[in-house]
Amino acid sequence: MKGKRVLKVMSHIITTLLFIVLLVTLFSVIAMRASGGEAAIFGHQLKSVLSGSMEPEIQTGSIIAIDVADAQNTFQKGDVITFQTNDDALVTHRITEVVDGQYVTKGDANDAPDVEPVTQESIIGEYTGFSIPYAGYVMTFANSSEGAAILLILPGVCLIIYSMITIWRALRTIDQPKKDVKKNIEQSDI
Structure with a gap:
């Protein structure tokens, strides 16, 4: 029982x-x-990281949370930003230098800085430091x-x-007492 x-x-x-x-x-x-x-949670946008350019801090296939940037945001050397490139790809890299209002960026795992400087208008947001490894693959899927x-x-x-x-189990348990009664009747007839 x-x-x-x-x-x-x-x-x-x-x-x-x-x-x-x-x-x-x-x-x-x-x-x-x-x-x-654009997935969001608690006011942060979630982005998938599908390259290893920021390893070991951000693993390939991670989901990261970013604070969405606006025109008033200013960034400095060492900040990790997500920005849109000229070919509409999203990239998350660290600012290595600020030159004339533009940002020179580089992935932590890359040997050289990015070719094109990043403008304020192309910045989507700043990395909050929160990531979930491998969940980016699921989010992309x-x-x-x-x-x-x-x-x-x-x-x-x-x-x-x-x-x-x-339902099948419930019906089977309902039928079981009927079978037991029938069996008892047959045994009493003997």
């Missing part, structure tokens, strides 16, 4: 967790799509059409399958 109670509690916990995962995933994907793919579809469908399918198993 105690084993059945434990199984019932575990069943409720699993159902609740699957439902929460489904809701969180749904909310996350919709929020990222609504904001143009989630921002793709296939990733969004899988992350929305997979928890729902798991919840449906788990619900079907739970």
Whole structure:
């Protein structure tokens, strides 16, 4: 009897967790799509780092949090900034020098500074020091059409399958007393 109670509690916990995962995933994907793919948490934008130019401080595949910059922000040597290059790529590098209002940047793991200086207008934000290693791969996948579809469908399918198993088990327990009664009747007839 105690084993059945434990199984019932575990069943409720699993159902609740699957439902929460489904809701969180749904909310996350919709929020990222609504904001143009810019994930944000507590006022910080989240960006994926897909190169090793800032290792070891920022690992390849990490998610980093940045404070969004505006025209009033000024940066100094040593600040780590995320900026947009002329070919629309996002880069996160450290400022090594400030020359005539422009910033010379370099990745910590790179041997030479970046070719083009960074202007104030091309700076997206400043790195806050918060990163989650390897989560950038997941975020990049989630921002793709296939990733969004899988992350929305997979928890729902798991919840449906788990619900079907739970219903089947419940129906089986309902049928069991009927079989026991029939068996008892057959034995009493003998």
